[in-house]
Amino acid sequence: MRTKLIAGQEALTMVLHNAIETAEYAGDGVSAGILTDRLEWHEKELWMMKATII
Numbered sequence: 001m002r003t004k005l006i007a008g009q010e011a012l013t014m015v016l017h018n019a020i021e022t023a024e025y026a027g028d029g030v031s032a033g034i035l036t037d038r039l040e041w042h043e044k045e046l047w048m049m050k051a052t053i054i
């Protein structure tokens with residue numbers, strides 16, 4: 001179960017990275033900023049999930 005949650009978070013962070021690049025390329029700094037904030041939250045959650053695996 002945890003493995004699937006981690007895989008989902010990893011996939012989501014990759015999507016967010018791509019979306020941020022797209023927003024920046026389009027010159028949409030506001031959207032890039034919002035997406036970056038969201039990405040930071042998901043990366044923290046991913047780190048915490050991985051930290052609980054022993």
